[in-house]
Amino acid sequence: MTRQDDDRAAELRHEAYRSLLGAWALDACPRREAAELAQHLALCPDCAEEATRLRNAAGRLSPDEPLDPAGSLRQQVLDWCLARRPPQLPVPAWAAPYATETAKLDALLRDLGPEEWQEVAELPWYGGVQRWRPAEVLGHLTAVDGYLAPGLGLPDPVPGTAVTAPARVPAQHGPTSRPPVQGSPAAGVLERTSRLLAVQAGLAPGTVRAQWRRQGHALVRSAALRPQGGATVDFGFARLPLRDAFVDRAFECWVHGDDIARAVDYPYPPPLPRHLRLMVDLAVRMLPVALAATRPPVAGPGRVLRLVIEGPAAGEWLIPLDGFDTGGPQVAELVLDGLEFCNLVAAHRDPDRIPAGEHGDRAAIREVLRAAPLLSRP
Amino acid sequence: METAGPVPSWDEQIHWRLAQGEETALAELYDRLAPLVHGLAGRILTDQTAAEQLTREVFGQLWEHPESFDPRQGSLRAWLGSLTRRRALDRLRLDHTDDRELRRRAGAARAQYVVDSLPDPLRETIALAWFDGRSYQETARQLGITDQAAKQRLRLALQLLATELADEEDES
Numbered sequence: 001m002t003r004q005d006d007d008r009a010a011e012l013r014h015e016a017y018r019s020l021l022g023a024w025a026l027d028a029c030p031r032r033e034a035a036e037l038a039q040h041l042a043l044c045p046d047c048a049e050e051a052t053r054l055r056n057a058a059g060r061l062s063p064d065e066p067l068d069p070a071g072s073l074r075q076q077v078l079d080w081c082l083a084r085r086p087p088q089l090p091v092p093a094w095a096a097p098y099a100t101e102t103a104k105l106d107a108l109l110r111d112l113g114p115e116e117w118q119e120v121a122e123l124p125w126y127g128g129v130q131r132w133r134p135a136e137v138l139g140h141l142t143a144v145d146g147y148l149a150p151g152l153g154l155p156d157p158v159p160g161t162a163v164t165a166p167a168r169v170p171a172q173h174g175p176t177s178r179p180p181v182q183g184s185p186a187a188g189v190l191e192r193t194s195r196l197l198a199v200q201a202g203l204a205p206g207t208v209r210a211q212w213r214r215q216g217h218a219l220v221r222s223a224a225l226r227p228q229g230g231a232t233v234d235f236g237f238a239r240l241p242l243r244d245a246f247v248d249r250a251f252e253c254w255v256h257g258d259d260i261a262r263a264v265d266y267p268y269p270p271p272l273p274r275h276l277r278l279m280v281d282l283a284v285r286m287l288p289v290a291l292a293a294t295r296p297p298v299a300g301p302g303r304v305l306r307l308v309i310e311g312p313a314a315g316e317w318l319i320p321l322d323g324f325d326t327g328g329p330q331v332a333e334l335v336l337d338g339l340e341f342c343n344l345v346a347a348h349r350d351p352d353r354i355p356a357g358e359h360g361d362r363a364a365i366r367e368v369l370r371a372a373p374l375l376s377r378p
Numbered sequence: 379m380e381t382a383g384p385v386p387s388w389d390e391q392i393h394w395r396l397a398q399g400e401e402t403a404l405a406e407l408y409d410r411l412a413p414l415v416h417g418l419a420g421r422i423l424t425d426q427t428a429a430e431q432l433t434r435e436v437f438g439q440l441w442e443h444p445e446s447f448d449p450r451q452g453s454l455r456a457w458l459g460s461l462t463r464r465r466a467l468d469r470l471r472l473d474h475t476d477d478r479e480l481r482r483r484a485g486a487a488r489a490q491y492v493v494d495s496l497p498d499p500l501r502e503t504i505a506l507a508w509f510d511g512r513s514y515q516e517t518a519r520q521l522g523i524t525d526q527a528a529k530q531r532l533r534l535a536l537q538l539l540a541t542e543l544a545d546e547e548d549e550s
Contacts, residue, residue: 019526019529019530019533020529021533021536022529022530022531022532022533022534022535022536022537023507023513023514023528023529023532023533025532025536026504026507026508026532026536027511028507028508028511028512028513028514028517028532029513029514030513030515053537053540054533054536054537054540056540057489057536057537057539057540057543058508058536058539060488060489060539060543061489061490061493061508061539062421062486062489062490064509065417065505065509066413066416066417066418066420066421066490067416067417067420068413068416068417069412069413069416069430069433070430073412073416073430073433074408074409074412076430076434077408077412077433077434077437077438078401078404078405078408080434080437080438081404081434081437081438081441081442082401082404082441084438084441084442085399085441085442086399087399087400087401087404088398088399088400089398089399089400089401089402090401091401091402091405099402099405103405103409106409107409110413113510114512114516114519114520203522204520204521204522205520206520206521206522207522217402217406220402220405221400221402224400224401224402
């Protein structure tokens with residue numbers, strides 16, 4: 001080896017040690033590398049000087065990361081601001097649950113460490129249990145949220161999807177759902193999910209999270225430009241007005257956020273009462289569809305069940321049992337807590353064991369309790 | 379680093395949207411910068427209720443007067459950090475906190491404030507390595523960057539921190 005080669009090698013080693021100084025000052029390099037660097041520092045005044053400077057700077061860092069703001073502070077701050085200057089472009093009431101639930105899930109994700117991103121969450125639905133890591137849950141949420149994208153002029157995140165803008169229909173009133181088309185509702189959802197997960201395989205969790213978050217922001221912003229919420233979203237197995245579709249997506253974001261939180265053993269608060277009420281209301285309006293799927297429709301005015309929801313989302317609803325007409329005789333009353341009802345609809349509770357107040361026709365009550373989880377999807 | 383150019387930076391876009399009165403812009407701003415504002419307020423005021431109150435006021439200030447921020451003068455993160463720090467210290471003075479205690483808390487918050495004001499990639503990297511106690515290799519894996527890039531970011535972040543803190547000592 002020539003002397004020039006020696007100098008060149010020494011220079012390279014010097015650069016390699018120098019680049020390690022930041023990690024060393026933060027105690028972020030393995031012991032062996034730290035020991036080698038210490039030997040170099042004894043011989044190299046340049047590196048030694050920078051090492052001292054960076055160590056001193058690191059010494060000024062507090063050992064603890066500041067406390068995250070409490071989740072409840074978000075709404076307080078937004079309300080405080082909006083009371084002082086009303087927004088020119090408000091978030092429609094029907095998109096607010098989605099905006100809030102996605103922000104809540106994002107705040108949980110911010111705290112996940114590398115090991116927690118590797119935990120496997122269980123996502124029960126009536127057809128089984130999906131087992132996904134948090135980033136895969138986000139991929140799933142991105143894929144299904146993506147059903148809303150084309151109608152709002154946004155790109156579909158799932159590759160290979162034919163982009164067909166759904167037909168615009170006037171805003172509907174009253175029951176908005178219709179019986180599902182043939183085939184399992186889950187099949188299309190799972191197929192879209194697996195196509196997106198295939199593309200996202202190998203991406204860092206932070207990248208998947210950013211993609212999900214970016215689409216969520218774009219969806220809410222587009223919703224604010226369409227306060228009527230009348231466009232129709234085609235989920236493949238059901239078509240919902242945009243305003244209902246947003247509530248549906250908020251519901252799933254909460255349920256799956258809770259699935260992730262369970263897997264990593266973090267607390268996860270329920271939706272705000274006014275948002276929970278919108279979710280209960282949507283589920284109640286979908287129930288006749290689930291009931292109809294269990295048996296053929298009955299001619300004439302059918303039986304009606306009164307659902308009394310207790311708790312923060314308290315309210316009363318009439319559920320037609322034999323079709324879509326609430327004009328028939330009321331045969332039973334079912335009293336449930338709002339959160340429990342939502343958990344039942346998400347197939348996160350056993351319909352035969354859920355605590356409920358029951359009055360009247362027990363068979364009718366069983367029909368409703370057992371039909372509710374049929375609304376669940378992966 | 380967010381730089382001016384043909385594509386508006388996040389700062390410029392959010393600032394424009396705040397001025398337009400977009401509620402979604404306020405929410406996105408909160409989600410990104412509330413940990414900074416609340417964390418800094420908590421570190422200086424050492425009181426949860428006071429920190430939450432100050433967080434409301436700081437976001438309220440920007441929402442009510444978006445024109446008070448000028449994207450050409452620096453990043454929104456640095457601007458909000460500076461506003462929070464100033465207001466928090468004002469509050470301590472109102473409470474007749476003595477000068478030595480005031481300087482101690484301001485100093486403790488200073489390093490935090492500098493780190494909080496670093497560009498996102500540097501801040502994320504230093505947070506993983508320091509607060510979470512990860513090696514630079516683990517940090518690199520978590521962020522999906524090379525080991526070399528992680529080392530560079532840690533070194534650059536500390537160099538910036540050292541320079542800022544030295545400047546401050548010169549001033550005082």
